[in-house]
Amino acid sequence: MLGNALEVSGAPDIVIPVTTVVAALPDIDGLVYFAAKRKIAIEDDFAHHRWFTHKPVFWFGILILTGIARVISPSYMPLWLVWSYIVGIGSHLILDCIGTTDGIQWLWPFSKKWCIFWEVEASKGEWLRLYLEHPSAWVERIVIAVAVFAAILRIALL
Secondary structure, eight states, X not given: OHHHHHHHTTOOTTHHHHXXXXXXXXXXXXHHHHHHHTXXXXXXXXXXXXXXXXXXXXXXXXXXXXXXXXHHOTTTSOHHHHHXXXXXXXXXXXXXXXXXXXXXXXXXXXXXXXXXXXXXXOOHHHHHHHHHHSHHHHHHHHHHHHHHHHHHHHHHHO
16 A cells, blocks of 8 residues: 555655565664673563663654755655655554553653553563464564565665
8 A cells, every 4th residue: 555655656666665674673672682682582671662762752753853854855865765764663663552561652751651452461571482483473574574685676776
């Protein structure tokens, strides 16, 4: 749907791969966690949704900077890239409120309330294990890998 809408608007073919990669950005906290632990292991101290990368206020700040860049230089920050950012980050944060034990804090720092649309009863380590073993996680990995590959290929062909 996003691809069709952006295709009509004249956005380049790279929109979907870029949006997919952008959607994975809030999970950069996992890479930081693994680097700090110096091992790829999920422990109960991994409070994934408590990091600043899962706070909408952080991404709203980045969106403001993106908007400023768009005003200053529309050719440097095309409209399709701004929309890719909004759709990618927004969908990630919404989906992080579905099927989790913690959700995210949509109104942080104004409210400490956690938003969960549908809760899965499991410890953090158990939830992550269940998620990683679920077929949807494999689909997600494949989609991300294909999107990254397509983006690299598209950039190489430009």
